[in-house]
Amino acid sequence: MVESFAVIGAGPSGLAAARNLQRAGLAWTGYELAGDVGGLWDFEGPRSTVYESAHLISSKGTTQFSEHPMGDEVADYPSHRELLRYFRGFAERFGLREGFRFGSEVVKVAPAGDAWDVTVRTAEGETTHRHAGVLLANGTLSEPNRPELPGSFDGDVIHTSAYKRAAQLAGRRVLIVGAGNSGCDIAVDAVHHAEAVDISVRRGYHFVPKYLFGRPADTLNQGRPLPARIKQAIDGRVLKLFTGDPARFGFPEPDHRIYESHPIVNSLILHHLGHGDLGVRADVERLDGDGVRFRDGTRGTYDLVILATGYRLHYPFVDPALLRWDGAAPDLYLNIFSENAPGLFVLGMIEASGIGWQGRYEQAELVASYLTARKEAPRRAAAFDERIRGPRPDLTGGYSYLGLDRMAYYVNKDAYRNAVRAAVATLRGEK
Secondary structure (H helix, E strand, O other): OOOOOEOOOHHHHHHHHHHHHOOOOEEEEEOOOOOOHHHHOOOOOOOOOOOOEEEOOEEEEEEEEEOOOOOOOOOOOHHHHHHHHHHHHHHOOOOOOHHEEEEEEEEEEEEEEEEEEEEEEEOOEEEEEEEEEEOOOOOOOEEEOOOOOOOEEOEEEEHHOOOHHHHOOOOOOOEEOOOOHHHHHHHHHHHHHOOOOEEEEOOOEOOOOOOEEEEEHHHHOOOOOOOOHHHHHHHHHHHHHHHHHHHHHHHOOOOOOOOOOOOOOOOOOHHHHHOOOEEOOOEEEEEEEEEEEOOOEEEEOEEEEOOOOOOOOOOOOEEEHHHHHOOOOOOEEEOOOOOOOEEEEEEOOOHHHHHHHHHHHHHHHHHHHHHHHHHHHHHHHHHHHHHHHHOOOOOOOOOOOOOOHHHHOOHHHHHHHHHHHHHHHHOOOOO
């Protein structure tokens, strides 16, 4: 009888998976393409998409694993270097590294009766390993979303995934397409290195500074969550006081209330707009030789276009039908469990303001609790299987999220974590 579970990926979600299987006394083997743990935070990793200036956009206290806090010497918003040390320290503390097979690219995951076959490519060739189940934890920020822009361009067009260092911008006229968190970070880099820089936006955004009242902004109001409309009203007024109206700097008015899309945690871009260091442009209409034409009829001349257009979910080694995936994201119970594939679990397929790595850790804790119940409390596991096949719980927390592909797996952190914790307690017979 196959006992071991496969963990795919050794980033934050993979480490959380390994740790919780370990805590539950369940055998596991991890597979990781890179040479060590860290996931995308390993700057030199083969699929890392972080850039030299990358830092957390949430503070360490709201992001870290609860059982492995970051030290007082770590900055409020750590760099990718500090985060790589953190994850390697986590792996070292709990003896997780020994369970991973590094330099191992998973190329296929398929059911094999009541078990699962995982086919792995290494320098020596391909091998297939049989496991009792599979935890997919390969992340959501590795496969670039590259829109096809009409027209032709004489310069270079790259995605932010190919941006590593500010030296790539030196002396160039740069257009950044998209004003998400990465796009705004790179715009600030470009101000100090490029000859000129513009940022093209399709819609308006809400900007949140990293500090409010001298403290990391996301550490405020951490008690009992306020109703959505009240929180939006209060926080919207506070942000107006601290950041002003982004429309003053050339951004469109947002077409949504705050927290109905992921906010931009970067007020430096507003600082530089106020100093005339960069400009805001309308949505791109087409590439045009040595420049770009915009939908408002204007045109700019550029040497480099950077697509800050985000990432798409990427589970290329799994039949999409197993994940009930025929839209922007798999249709999974609690974004984890597929009724089409018992024994296959997705970790990390959540996006939410403030959910942190502890939210991913709790996902892994739920999977480990479910696997334990299948062995030790089959009635509770069977009851949970019925919930997996049933209607999806409301995880919005009362917020009306934008109907965009990138929001397809967005949740409210409080609603989500409460649902996951309640499921853990039920599986353990605690309620």
